[in-house]
Amino acid sequence: MKVLVATEKPFAAVAVEGIKKEIEGAGNELVLLEKYTDVAQLLDAVKDADAMIVRSDKVTPAVLDAAKNLKIVVRAGAGYDSIDTAYAKEKGVIVENTPGQNSNAVAELVFGLMVYAVRNFYNGKAGTELMGKKLGILAFGNVGRNVARVAKGFGMDVYAYDAFCPKEVIEEAGVKAVDSQEELFKNCDVVSLHIPATPETKQSINYNLVNMMKKGGMVVNTARKEVINEPELIKLMEERTDLKYITDIKPDADEEFAKFEGRYFSTPKKMGAQTAEANINAGIAAAKQINAYFKDGCTKFQVNK
Numbered sequence: 001m002k003v004l005v006a007t008e009k010p011f012a013a014v015a016v017e018g019i020k021k022e023i024e025g026a027g028n029e030l031v032l033l034e035k036y037t038d039v040a041q042l043l044d045a046v047k048d049a050d051a052m053i054v055r056s057d058k059v060t061p062a063v064l065d066a067a068k069n070l071k072i073v074v075r076a077g078a079g080y081d082s083i084d085t086a087y088a089k090e091k092g093v094i095v096e097n098t099p100g101q102n103s104n105a106v107a108e109l110v111f112g113l114m115v116y117a118v119r120n121f122y123n124g125k126a127g128t129e130l131m132g133k134k135l136g137i138l139a140f141g142n143v144g145r146n147v148a149r150v151a152k153g154f155g156m157d158v159y160a161y162d163a164f165c166p167k168e169v170i171e172e173a174g175v176k177a178v179d180s181q182e183e184l185f186k187n188c189d190v191v192s193l194h195i196p197a198t199p200e201t202k203q204s205i206n207y208n209l210v211n212m213m214k215k216g217g218m219v220v221n222t223a224r225k226e227v228i229n230e231p232e233l234i235k236l237m238e239e240r241t242d243l244k245y246i247t248d249i250k251p252d253a254d255e256e257f258a259k260f261e262g263r264y265f266s267t268p269k270k271m272g273a274q275t276a277e278a279n280i281n282a283g284i285a286a287a288k289q290i291n292a293y294f295k296d297g298c299t300k301f302q303v304n305k
């Protein structure tokens with residue numbers, strides 16, 4: 001079977017080596033399309049692919065229509081909002097992600113961003129510490145759980161809300177479970193976002209919600225830019241000069257946010273999963289999932305059932 005690795009932003013070389021070893025070791029063929037600059041290159045490369053491994057690459061109806069032999073697409077990573085899962089289902093193409101493989105990488109970045117922000121972006125002036133502060137984790141999935149683990153090491157007082165994860169699971173992890181996202185924003189000094197971008201969550205981080213935060217509140221976003229209502233957050237940050245917004249996903253309104261000097265920071269490019277370890281973990285997991293599908297029909301990680 002022909003397995004295409006299509007990555008506009010390539011995997012680390014060591015991850016590509018690992019993927020190649022897995023795919024070829026199972027008797028399949030690996031084809032690489034890295035750093036493509038035009039969607040036409042992708043449309044051409046998928047023509048005869050039986051399987052595809054992607055990162056943040058957009059798998060649109062046009063890509064799925066061009067891929068006549070495609071049976072499975074694996075997103076090496078957690079969020080799969082870049083893939084048209086419904087259209088893939090219509091076409092009988094299985095879509096999978098590789099949950100949990102990059103969650104430690106994202107969780108560590110959350111703390112890099114938090115320390116940077118509370119120390120005033122290293123401008124030489126006295127900042128504050130994280131110890132004893134209330135951290136709210138919005139969504140207790142793979143990343144949220146890792147954030148909770150690290151937060152305890154910092155001596156933070158950790159709270160979480162998840163719409164689908166039972167409260168007992170949160171409490172068992174030594175974290176205080178709250179009943180709503182509103183309660184999380186009201187209670188916590190810092191709220192770290194780990195919700196996926198879904199119809200329910202898109203633009204859900206809005207004026208009213210963030211305005212519930214105490215003086216000096218900070219929102220850290222390593223989830224998706226789509227979950228933020230950007231015009232409303234800008235309006236609120238104009239009115240409340242105590243609030244900070246720190247993100248790993250550059251907002252569409254980056255230039256407008258940039259006027260909040262000392263209260264806004266965005267990584268220049270999404271950095272959450274950008275570690276050699278996460279690249280290797282997610283890439284190899286994707287390769288193994290494809291091999292398992294071709295060998296035994298295994299669809300354990302399918303997200304478009």
Ligand code: NAD
Nearest residue numbers: 078079139140141142143162163164194196222223272273
């Ligand atoms: P996950 O699937 O393990 O966890 C998501 C959690 O969100 C689940 O526990 C689910 O119950 C909860 N949830 C879903 N809808 C909710 C809602 N409306 N309100 C509250 N909770 C809700 O995913 P993960 O691995 O923890 O990743 C979380 C998100 O982080 C991903 O969807 C992705 O968008 C983003 N992410 C970003 C990077 C990055 O590079 N910055 C890397 C990995 C993941």
